[in-house]
Amino acid sequence: MTLQEAIISRHSVRKYQDRPISNIARFILEECIAKCNAESGLHIQLVTDERKALGLMFKGVSNYIVLAGNDSEDLDELCGYYGERIVLFVQQLGLNTCWAGFSAANIIRAFRLEKGERYCICIAVGYGENQGSPRSSKYFDDVAKVTGDVPSWFRSGVEAALLAPTARNQQAFRFELLEDEKVRAVSNWAPFSKVDLGIVKYHFEIGSGKDSSVWA
Ligand SMILES: Cc1cc2nc3c(=O)[nH]c(=O)nc-3n(C[C@H](O)[C@H](O)[C@H](O)COP(=O)(O)O)c2cc1C
Numbered sequence: 521m522t523l524q525e526a527i528i529s530r531h532s533v534r535k536y537q538d539r540p541i542s543n544i545a546r547f548i549l550e551e552c553i554a555k556c557n558a559e560s561g562l563h564i565q566l567v568t569d570e571r572k573a574l575g576l577m578f579k580g581v582s583n584y585i586v587l588a589g590n591d592s593e594d595l596d597e598l599c600g601y602y603g604e605r606i607v608l609f610v611q612q613l614g615l616n617t618c619w620a621g622f623s624a625a626n627i628i629r630a631f632r633l634e635k636g637e638r639y640c641i642c643i644a645v646g647y648g649e650n651q652g653s654p655r656s657s658k659y660f661d662d663v664a665k666v667t668g669d670v671p672s673w674f675r676s677g678v679e680a681a682l683l684a685p686t687a688r689n690q691q692a693f694r695f696e697l698l699e700d701e702k703v704r705a706v707s708n709w710a711p712f713s714k715v716d717l718g719i720v721k722y723h724f725e726i727g728s729g730k731d732s733s734v735w736a
Contacts, residue, residue, distance in 0.1 A: 523726045526611040527683050531652025533616035536580035539647060541568065545613050549645075552609045553585070556602040562589035564602065565631045566645075573625035574644050578618060581644045586631045591638035599640040600718025604684065607643060608726075616648035619719075621687050621712050641715055657682050658691045665696040673728045674703070680727025681720040687712035693720050702736040 521529070541549070546568070553564050565586045567573070574581045585606060587599035607617045619641065625631075626639040633639060664670075664678045674697050681695065692708040693716060705721050707713040725731060 521612045523608055523612070524680070526608040527680050527723060527726060529651070530608065530611045530617070530683075530685075531654065532618040532685055533644075533648035533650065533652045534578045534618055535649040536578065536582075536616070536644070536646040537649055538580045538582070541583055541615065541646065545615060548613065549606075549610065552606060556605060560589070560598055560602050562587065562598060562602055563632075563634065563637055564588070564606070567625075567630045567642075570628065570630045573628040573630065573642070574620055574623050577620060577623060578644050580649070581646055583645050584620070584623075584625065585643040585645055586625060587640045587642060588631070588633055588637050589640070590636055595638060596640055596712075596714035597718035597721075600715035600720075601722045602718075603641070603643055603715070604719040604722045607685070608722075610645055615645055616651065618644045619685055619687070619715075620644055621715075641712070655689055657689075663691065663694050665694060667697075671697070671701075673730065677703070677724040677728030677730065680723040684716075684720045684723040686716040686719065690716070693717055695724065698736050701734070703730075703734050704736040 557564050568583045571582045587603045589595050610617050625642045660678050678695050690710050692710045692713050694706050696704040707717040
């Protein structure tokens with residue numbers, strides 16, 4: 521499955537089969553998390569066989585990924601960006617996910633926080649009872665600002681961002697095409713909108729084929 525295919529097939533899944541992640545999938549997922557931590561400086565952790573943190577919210581879930589890191593201003597956006605990188609990787613592995621903003625994970629604390637670190641959010645992960653389903657979405661013109669012709673890479677980037685998960689499906693983001701093929705991405709204030717911004721920027725990069733140098 522390519523990343524583009526993962527973007528299309530991913531939907532939030534809230535009911536999971538009561539079975540552990542296979543050893544091979546877990547090994548590969550841990551590797552992906554280690555790579556993201558090394559690149560970002562975040563402290564992302566996989567928690568397995570723990571049913572309390574998300575148990576009231578999602579059925580059958582006993583595994584989740586904790587997004588945490590140094591308590592800096594850009595922590596939420598970084599967690600969104602790298603968390604979604606992991607979400608799409610998990611989708612490629614044939615497992616399912618759902619971001620969980622309002623969970624008891626920060627109270628249960630089945631994970632470690634070093635001095636100066638802050639818990640941000642977590643992501644349920646496991647084998648879904650289903651694959652989730654498509655939901656309503658804003659349109660290109662609702663979230664994109666362009667003067668003149670729309671380059672195909674920019675349109676593809678925005679279309680990929682519109683398929684991204686956002687808290688309560690709020691899609692409170694905008695992409696503006698500037699001079700020299702630079703893009704400004706902003707989010708309106710809303711709960712978890714900074715996490716959302718990191719998520720949609722990752723989708724935009726995949727859809728447009730650009731790397732992070734595209735951001736103004
Ligand atoms: C930052 C963030 C927080 C979220 N928190 C929750 C949550 O607490 N409970 C929940 O059921 N879904 C949560 N979601 C999932 C969204 O409701 C979901 O992504 C959105 O409705 C779009 O649906 P889709 O993911 O299937 O495309 C969250 C998503 C994001 C990105």
